[in-house]
Amino acid sequence: MNKLLSVITSIAVAAALLTGSIAAPILVRGFYYAQIDALELEEASGLSEAEIRNAYDEVLDYCTGKSDEFSAGVLPFSDEGASHFADCRKLFILDFEIFGVSLLLIAALTVYRRRRGLHEFCGRSPAFWGAAGICGAICAAAALAATDFDRAFEVFHGIFFPGKDNWIFAPKLDPIIKLMPEAFFRNCAILIALLIALVSAIIIISDLRKKKPG
Numbered sequence: 001m002n003k004l005l006s007v008i009t010s011i012a013v014a015a016a017l018l019t020g021s022i023a024a025p026i027l028v029r030g031f032y033y034a035q036i037d038a039l040e041l042e043e044a045s046g047l048s049e050a051e052i053r054n055a056y057d058e059v060l061d062y063c064t065g066k067s068d069e070f071s072a073g074v075l076p077f078s079d080e081g082a083s084h085f086a087d088c089r090k091l092f093i094l095d096f097e098i099f100g101v102s103l104l105l106i107a108a109l110t111v112y113r114r115r116r117g118l119h120e121f122c123g124r125s126p127a128f129w130g131a132a133g134i135c136g137a138i139c140a141a142a143a144l145a146a147t148d149f150d151r152a153f154e155v156f157h158g159i160f161f162p163g164k165d166n167w168i169f170a171p172k173l174d175p176i177i178k179l180m181p182e183a184f185f186r187n188c189a190i191l192i193a194l195l196i197a198l199v200s201a202i203i204i205i206s207d208l209r210k211k212k213p214g
Contacts, residue, residue: 006119006126009109013130013203016102018138019095021195025188026064026092032056035184045178047074052179059176063089064096072176081174084166091160128207135200142193149186 025031033053036042041052055073062070063085070082109118109126118126145152157167169177 002117002119005109005112006121009106009113009118009126010130010133012102012105012109013127014134015098016106017131017134017196017199019099019102021192022095023099024195025191026060029057029060031191032184035187039181039183041179044181045175055176055179059085063092065089065093075175077176078173080166081169081176084161087161087164087166125207127203131200131203135197135204138193138196145189150182153182153185
């Protein structure tokens, strides 16, 4: 039983690291605001910074479940465009739910570990293996994406939006795409990878420095 619970703990740690890092650029809107000038979004869209922020906020309010009706500020949108953000909404909320469940599992299993202990594969804690596993996977994915981000972007959408092409926006019908260029999503991916690597490194180093009994 302890071995099974140890595996579950490792999976929960990996899931929390992944979903928590994905949630960061979604919930911290300042990350987007800081890129408005750098990505020259005012010039690309013809909107003021205030209008860009408002459009982004309305889209994110819908995608995170804060509002039930899709809108994009002063920008028009097509039914296909709105349906894509409806798909995004499901994924965002699922990410938050998995993050919450993972944290609850980690908390419960941490209490269990302190009372009864958990199996440590090769002398390392479940958190160590969870962090090492997700960090290794993300580093491998990042290395592949770095060679051809456009292809990685397509593969990502093929996996998470199977059988759909509504994520391919026509700027005239869905000008919101001008406010969310590929460079923005690349920066989100970089942030997610860095957060996973940073927190994983903290967990791994802390475990390596921990003195083992005997």
